[in-house]
Amino acid sequence: MSVKAYLKDVAEMAAGEFKSGRLSRRDFMTICAAAGVSPLLLRGSPASAAANEVVMWNWGGDAVACHSDVFGKPFTEETGVGFAIDSSGPSEGSIKAMVESGNVTADVCDGDLFQAESLGSQGFLEPIDYSVVKKELFRNPDDAKEFGVAMVYYGYCLMYDSEKFGANPPTGWADFWDLEKFPGKRTLYKWGNGVFEAAMQADGVPMDQVYPIDMDRVLKKVREIKSETVFWGSGAEPQQLFQNAEVAMGMIYSNRALLAERDTKGRFKLIWNGGLSQAGGYIVPKGNPAGRENVMKFLASCQVPEKQVNLFKCLGQAPSNPAAVDMVPPELKRYNSTDPENYALQVHADNHWYAQNYEAALEAYLNEIAS
Amino acid sequence: MTDSVQPSPTGAAVAALRPVRSGAGRTWRSQGPYWAILSPLLIILAMFYFAPILEVLWLSFSDPELGFGNYERIVTSDAVLRVFGTTARICAATTVLAVLIGYLIAYAMMHVGPRHRTWMLAFVLIPFWISVLVRAFAWLVLLRTDGPLNDLLVSLGIVSEPLHLVRNELGVVIGMTHYMIPYAVLPILANLQGIDSRLVLAARGLGASARKSFYRVYLPLSVPGIVGAGILVFIFSLGFFVTPAILGGGKTVMVAEFVSIQIMQIAKWGMGAMIAAVLLATVVLMLVVVGRFINLKEMLGAR
Numbered sequence: 001m002s003v004k005a006y007l008k009d010v011a012e013m014a015a016g017e018f019k020s021g022r023l024s025r026r027d028f029m030t031i032c033a034a035a036g037v038s039p040l041l042l043r044g045s046p047a048s049a050a051a052n053e054v055v056m057w058n059w060g061g062d063a064v065a066c067h068s069d070v071f072g073k074p075f076t077e078e079t080g081v082g083f084a085i086d087s088s089g090p091s092e093g094s095i096k097a098m099v100e101s102g103n104v105t106a107d108v109c110d111g112d113l114f115q116a117e118s119l120g121s122q123g124f125l126e127p128i129d130y131s132v133v134k135k136e137l138f139r140n141p142d143d144a145k146e147f148g149v150a151m152v153y154y155g156y157c158l159m160y161d162s163e164k165f166g167a168n169p170p171t172g173w174a175d176f177w178d179l180e181k182f183p184g185k186r187t188l189y190k191w192g193n194g195v196f197e198a199a200m201q202a203d204g205v206p207m208d209q210v211y212p213i214d215m216d217r218v219l220k221k222v223r224e225i226k227s228e229t230v231f232w233g234s235g236a237e238p239q240q241l242f243q244n245a246e247v248a249m250g251m252i253y254s255n256r257a258l259l260a261e262r263d264t265k266g267r268f269k270l271i272w273n274g275g276l277s278q279a280g281g282y283i284v285p286k287g288n289p290a291g292r293e294n295v296m297k298f299l300a301s302c303q304v305p306e307k308q309v310n311l312f313k314c315l316g317q318a319p320s321n322p323a324a325v326d327m328v329p330p331e332l333k334r335y336n337s338t339d340p341e342n343y344a345l346q347v348h349a350d351n352h353w354y355a356q357n358y359e360a361a362l363e364a365y366l367n368e369i370a371s
Numbered sequence: 372m373t374d375s376v377q378p379s380p381t382g383a384a385v386a387a388l389r390p391v392r393s394g395a396g397r398t399w400r401s402q403g404p405y406w407a408i409l410s411p412l413l414i415i416l417a418m419f420y421f422a423p424i425l426e427v428l429w430l431s432f433s434d435p436e437l438g439f440g441n442y443e444r445i446v447t448s449d450a451v452l453r454v455f456g457t458t459a460r461i462c463a464a465t466t467v468l469a470v471l472i473g474y475l476i477a478y479a480m481m482h483v484g485p486r487h488r489t490w491m492l493a494f495v496l497i498p499f500w501i502s503v504l505v506r507a508f509a510w511l512v513l514l515r516t517d518g519p520l521n522d523l524l525v526s527l528g529i530v531s532e533p534l535h536l537v538r539n540e541l542g543v544v545i546g547m548t549h550y551m552i553p554y555a556v557l558p559i560l561a562n563l564q565g566i567d568s569r570l571v572l573a574a575r576g577l578g579a580s581a582r583k584s585f586y587r588v589y590l591p592l593s594v595p596g597i598v599g600a601g602i603l604v605f606i607f608s609l610g611f612f613v614t615p616a617i618l619g620g621g622k623t624v625m626v627a628e629f630v631s632i633q634i635m636q637i638a639k640w641g642m643g644a645m646i647a648a649v650l651l652a653t654v655v656l657m658l659v660v661v662g663r664f665i666n667l668k669e670m671l672g673a674r
Contacts, residue, residue: 092637092638226622230538244517362637367450
């Protein structure tokens with residue numbers, strides 16, 4: 001770290017102290033002067049997430065531009081409240097660390113809905129104010145949880161090489177596990193969602209009965225194919241694997257499926273059968289800097305159907321508002337995880353199971369693939 | 372007759388390997404002003420470096436509950452043992468390969484003209500400055516099943532099926548070895564430059580074959596360089612994160628990624644801290660043990 005960066009860091013810490021009332025304005029100015037940093041320069045840095053700015057904590061990539069354009073700019077125009085993005089990725093560990101350190105710099109995290117239960121019950125999250133956020137605009141009653149809301153849905157679905165299996169394409173996860181009938185490399189999601197459900201189905205469990213997941217059965221099934229399988233951790237990887245036809249079949253985020261089909265000129269085809277539809281959760285870390293009122297207004301603004309459709313067009317994340325689902329252009333409906341036709345073909349994630357079991361299940365799964 | 376040349380070079384190698392003690396004569400009192408000048412740095416180090424390390428160490432004993440529970444896992448958990456095993460295996464392979472290739476490069480550099488040597492040094496150093504991420508992806512592109520290398524091998528009929536060279540442990544070792552070669556070349560080169568070339572000439576003059584004079588004179592004299600490069604490469608290799616994550620196909624989990632998973636994904640901070648502490652202790656222990664045989668300060672360029 002350069003001296004300048006260090007001094008700015010000191011000043012940023014001072015800004016945090018100042019905002020939380022532990023440091024007087026005068027002392028804050030003195031520290032800034034001593035560090036040679038103008039207090040104004042500290043605007044826009046994470047610690048300055050002040051009362052008049054909502055900071056969204058997401059995973060970077062295209063989401064930075066999409067969240068800013070679709071949610072951020074209109075929100076600032078409507079309310080006068082600023083909008084900024086921290087793209088460092090709100091993993092569960094990072095959210096806990098932020099809240100425990102007492103230096104909360106984000107207002108809304110682009111997380112998983114089950115975290116509303118797991119992190120919420122441990123006191124890391126602000127409860128949602130349902131006098132501002134509208135419960136009736138969600139497609140499932142379960143989308144509106146005490147400590148978080150489902151604004152978008154993710155699909156974990158199957159794509160296959162139609163050049164290899166065009167005459168007799170696979171129809172689901174049982175075929176995915178059948179290396180004799182459908183030879184070739186596979187790719188699966190390294191962080192487990194969707195794989196647990198897929199393995200249960202491949203082991204003969206009907207789609208609507210996969211919960212509670214039996215991890216012993218899942219691990220046994222994973223062991224069967226892991227030598228032929230590449231495990232991907234970030235969304236671009238399966239896209240690359242399909243583009244180079246390095247694998248014959250694989251799991252992919254449904255929002256990447258459109259791009260993967262386009263990249264491969266239609267060679268890789270998407271099927272929804274037995275995929276997982278799981279709600280992403282917008283959750284608010286306890287003690288968020290912008291205050292409860294601002295962040296609840298922001299969440300309510302994300303419910304507007306037009307915005308959800310725009311986000312779907314930008315990122316491929318499926319809308320949670322039924323009105324938005326209807327507004328998706330017909331040619332894109334095929335890629336929408338929450339479209340009624342596709343939704344009926346998928347497993348519907350049991351977020352309660354995830355809240356209770358995800359950490360232990362993921363640990364066992366990672367240990368299995370690493371051995 | 373050839374036996375008569377042996378004692379001298381071996382003796383020189385042993386001398387280089389002997390620890391050196393110095394500076395014992397100065398006292399705290401006479402050094403007082405220097406410590407005062409250094410104190411701001413020491414205070415900053417203590418606050419921003421040692422204190423966080425102690426906090427991590429404390430975490431490994433206190434999370435989720437006070438005690439040695441996390442450390443018990445070293446012997447009771449298959450996952451932990453396996454990660455350490457994988458890491459040790461990959462680092463050992465990387466070290467052997469990087470030092471071997473590094474030695475060949477350094478040896479060649481010693482025996483070409485200064486112009487060629489400059490060029491060779493440039494080719495060693497340029498990849499050194501390229502981001503580890505870029506290099507990992509470059510290997511992925513080159514070595515994947517339908518990449519240029521496999522295309523070539525298949526079209527020449529050398530193999531019938533493309534080889535699986537990446538997205539497995541082999542890919543990790545290739546990527547890491549490539550990354551580590553400059554770290555092996557530089558200490559070896561520094562060591563070879565210190566060898567008196569007349570000793571080899573003397574051995575030849577006394578009737579040793581070219582091969583014998585290399586194995587019995589030159590090689591023993593270059594042992595300090597080899598050992599130093601080996602330590603450097605092994606210790607650096609222990610902390611690799613990006614290369615295994617990209618080239619390992621998601622299945623080759625080394626210590627650094629394991630720590631990251633514990634902290635970021637499954638929020639077992641105590642466990643992650645324990646692994647980090649064990650890694651730190653391993654490195655310190657290795658340096659202490661090796662320091663008994665080798666003058667590390669000289670080896671790592673601190674003198």
